[in-house]
Amino acid sequence: MKSINRIKYVVGILTVFTILITQGCQRNMETEGPSLNDLYGDFTVLEDFKASQVDVDFAANETVYFTARFSTITSWTITIKSSTSDATKVIEGRSSLINEENGMWDGSTTVFPSFGTGLCSVELWTEADSSVQNTTVNVTGLRTPTGIVVADFESGINPGWNIFAQSGANMTFRIANDQTVPQGSNYFDMGGEVNWDWLIGLIDFPATAMPSSNFGLSNNPNDVFFNVALYRPDTLTNGVVLFQFKEDENGDGNFNTANEDMYSLELTKLEPGWQIVSIKYSELVSLENGQPASPKGNAQHNPDKLHTLSCLFLANPASGYSQALMDYVIFTTDGPLKL
Amino acid sequence: MIQMKYITVLLLSICSTMAVGQNKKVWASGAARSVFQQNSIQTDGDTITPTNLNSGNTLVDVAINARPNENTFVHGMVRVRNDFGGFWGSGVTFDMRQLYLKGLVNDAVRYQLGDINYKLSPYTFYNNQEELSSHQSEALEIYRDMVHCDMFYTSDNTWRQQGAAVDFTLEFSNLVKELQVNTFLFRNRPTDFGQTSERIFFGGNATLLQSEKLSFGMNYVDMMDVLGTSRSNKAFHNPVITGTVDAYQKLKAYQFKFKSESGISEMYTLNDPNATGLRDYFYDLDLEITRGKKLPSLGVNYINVGPQFRSIGAQSRRIDFGAQNQMFNRYGNDQVVRPITQMDMMQDASLYQSTLSMDLQRYAPQYDNVQPYGKATPNRKGFSLSAAHTMKNELIQVNGTYRLLSEVVGQGTDVLRDFNVLDLRALIRLDTLISSYKHPLELSIGLTNQNTQRDVKLDTADIDLKSTMIDVGLKIGISENFAIIGSYRMMNASGVELLNTRNDYSQIVDFERFETDMKQSIMLLALRYSFDTKNHLNVVWQKLKYEDASNQDTPSFDLKQFGIVYSMYF
Secondary structure, eight states: OHHHHHHHHHHHHHHHHHHHHHHHSOOOOSOBSSOHHHHHSOOOEEEEEEESOSEEEGGGTOOEEEEEEEEEEEEEEEEEEESSSSOEEEEEEEEEEEOTTTSEEOSOOSBSSOOOSEEEEEEEEETTTTEEEEEEEEEEEOOOOOSEEEEOOTTOOOTTSEEEEOSOBTOOOEEEOSSOOSSSSOEEEEEEBOSSOSEEEEEEEEGGGSTTSSOOOOSOTTTEEEEEEEEEOTTOOOEEEEEEEEEOTTOSSSOOTTTSOEEEEEEOOOOSEEEEEEEEGGGOBOEETTEEOOOSSSOOOOGGGEEEEEEEEEEOGGGOOEEEEEEEEEEEESSOOOO | OHHHHHHHHHHHHHHHHHHHOTTSSEEEEEEEEEEEEEEEEEOTTOOSSOSEEEEEEEEEEEEEEEEEETTEEEEEEEEEEEETTOGGGTTEEEEEEEEEEEEEETTTEEEEEEEEEEOOOTTTSOOOOOTTOSSOOGGGHHHHHHHHHHHTOOTTOOEEEEEEEEEEEEEOSSSOOEEEEEEEEEEEEOOOSSSOOOEEEEEEEEEEEEETTEEEEEEEEEEEEOTTSSSOOOEEEEEEEEEEEEEEEEETTEEEEEEEEEEEEEEEEETOTTOOOEEEEEEEEEEEEEOTTTSOEEEEEEEEEOTTOOOHHHHOOSBOTTSOOSTTOEETTTTEEOOOOHHHHHHOGGGBOOSOOSSOOOOOTTTOSSOTTGGGOSSEEEEEEEEEEEOTTSSEEEEEEEEEEEOSSOBSSSSOOEEEEEEEEEEEEGGGTOTTOOSOEEEEEEEEEEEEEEOOSOGGGOEEEEEEEEEEEEEEEOSSSEEEEEEEEEEEEEEEEEEEEEOTTSOEEEEEEEEEEEEEEEEEEEEEEEEETTEEEEEEEEEEEEEETTOTTSOOEEEEEEEEEEEEEO
C-alpha cells in the first residue's frame, strides 16, 4: 500500500510539473523556415526584369532600382557594367521578388574604377533556370561622396604628414599613379622587405595637417565612420595594415601614450585587389601587441579629440617582400563610404 | 625563446621545491605520450598531392600538486611538446594546460577556482559524445583517447570551463533527508573593450533528497553578456530552467526507476531591434524496469523537445564539421578539401572544440541525422525502447535501443520528418568458455541503423536518408602484457536531406540540399604491450577506404597509416 501511495505521489507531482510547463510556456506551432513550395516548386518568371528609370543622376541623390518576380525563391545576381570602363557593380540576392529593398543601385562600385557617366548594361542571372535577362541604365550624374578627406594623394605629399620607411630592400613608400584606382588617379604605394623588424614603414596624418588644423569630427563615435581604399596584390598575403587613432583627451595638443586612448584597426586578411574598408569609430578596439587591451585614457571613443591618424604597414620579417596600396582615406558620417 | 627560458627555470624551481618538500605536501603527477605516424593517401589519377606524410611528436604533461593545508589543494599542469623534426628547440612548445585551486571552507562548503570540469543535466549543461562514439571497439579507442585527453573530454560528459564553482549540502532531521546545492560561474568570453561584451555562463542545481527512493531537483543556467564591459549596449541571454524527479520503487520482484526532466528555455538579445526571441519547453520521461540479473532490464523513454528550445550548454557540439582535416587537407588534381572521415574523427584534435558555441553548429547528417545535438536536439518528439542483459557467466553482454522519433513542427511544410534508429551492441567474452585460457579473448559487435524520411509530394524536397554502421572488434590476449586488438568498421550512408540555414538569431531562413552515397570502411590492427595498467605501447596499422558516388567533386581515396603510440600516466 505504501508503494502505491508513493507512485501516486510521483505521478501527482509530474502532472503538476507538466501542466506548469505546458501552460507556462506557449509553443509556437508554426512551420519553421520558408515554404518548400516557394523553394522547390516549378520555376517561372512572373514579371520580367526591368529598371525603375532609364536615366539616373546620382549627383542629385537619385537612385535606380530593378524589379522582377518569380514563382519560387531563387538565387539571383544583377551585374551592372559601364560601357566606358571596367567599372562593375554586382548586387546579389535570394528571393522570389526583386524590388527597391534588395535591388537598388546608388551609383556605388564593386569592381573599380568608379562609374563614369554614360550607358550601363545591366544583366540579371537567375540560378533556378540559369536564364539571363538584360536592360540598360543611363548614368547622367556621378555620386560625390561627402566626408572629411584625410588623404587622396592627388596633390602629392602633404608637408604636415610624417612618413617613415625602413631602409630595407625594394622599399616603395611613395605616391604612384600607374594603375586604376578607386578615386582620382594617385595612390600611396607601401612595399618593401625588412628582414629584421615587423615594421616596413608608416605614415602619420596629424590633425594639424588638415586644412582647418583639426579633423572636425563629431563627438558621437556612432556617427563617425573611418574609410580607406586598400589594395592587396594577388600573390602577397603577408602584409598587415594597422591604423592607429590617437586621441588628445586633455587638449594639450599632444598624444600621450601613457594616459590617453589609442584605438586601432588591424587588417590582416585583405581580399586581393582594391576594396573599401569601413568601420564605425565606436567599433575601433584598443590593442596592445595585437591583443585586446584596456585603453590607457578615459576609455571613451572621442572622435572629436582625434590627434593623429597613423597607418603602419607591417609584415613578418621572415616572410619576405610585402606590399599594399592605399587610397582615399576619408571619414564619413551616417554610414560607410560608397564609391 | 625568452619565454622558454622562463618556463625552464620555473620547472627547475618547482622540481627543486619538490625535492625539498619531504613532508608530502607537494608531489608531481602527469602523463607522457609519444606518437609517430607514417601516412599515405591514394587517389586514382592524382598527380599533385604528395602521397606520403610522416609526423610525430612527444609530449609530457607535468603537474605539480600541492596541499598547503588540510583543506586546500592546488594543481598546475604544464605541457611540453616537441614535434619530431624540430631540432634545437624550434619545434618545442610550452603550454599551461590546467591550473586550479580547490578546498573546503569550514568543513561544509566545497569550492574550486580556475579550470573546472562541470556538467548538470543533458538539457542544461552537458558535453554530448561525438558521432560514431556511442560504441566502438577497443582498437579504435587508441587514437580517440588521445584526442579526448587533449580536449579535456571525460567519460562523464563534462565541459572544461574556467571560473568558480561552489557546492554544499544541508542535512535535515525529518521529512527531507538533505538538500544538495551546486553553483558555478564561468567566463565564456572576454571583452575586447569595443563592441564585444564579456560573456559569462552561470547557474546551478539544487536537489532535494526526500529519501533514497525519491528526489526532486532544479537546474538553472544562463549564458549572458555583461552590460558595461564594452561599448555595446546589446546583451545576449539564454536562460534555461528545468525541474527533475527521480524515483525508485520496488514492487514484488520488479524494480522501477523513474526519471524525468522538464523545463523552459529562452534566447533573446536586449537592445537589438532585429533580434526575435525564442522560447520553448521540453519534457523527458524515462522508466527503467529490472527483475534481478536473470532477465534483461527494460527501459522506455519519451521526449518532447520544442523547435525553439535553445540551451547552449547542452547543444554545443564536439566536432565542428565546418573545419578541415589537418592530414592531407586537400587532395586530387583539383585539390579539393578532403571530406572528414571516421579516421579523422578519431585522431584529428583540430576538428574538435573546447568551447561552447552560441549557434546550432553544422553537423554531418551521414554520421548522425537524428539527434546531432544530443537529447536536447530541438524539434524532436517520440519514444525510445531499450533493453540490456548480461549473462550470468558474463559470456555475453548485450544491449539495444530503438528510437522512434519525429519532428514537433514541420520545416517549410506541415509534413513532419520521421526518424528511427536501431542501436545494438554486444560483447562476447570467449575466454569465459575456456577455463585454461587466462587472457582476454573478446569479440565486440556494434550496429547502428538510422532512417530519416519525409514525403511532401515534391520530388526535389522529399527526404530519404539512410545510414548504417557496423563495427566488429577483436581482442586476443597473448600473454599477461601482450595483446592483439583489431577492428573493422563499415559506415554507409545514402539519400537526400535538406539542411537548415539559420540566421544570426537561430531562425531558419533557407534549406541546403544534401545528397550522399557514401561508403567507407576502416580496418585496424594493433599490437599492444602493457607495462602496467597506465603504461601502454601500441603498434598500429590501419587502412581507410572512402567513396561518395553522389559527389563527383570529392574523388574516392584510400588512407593508410602505420603508427607507434606510447602512452603513460604517472
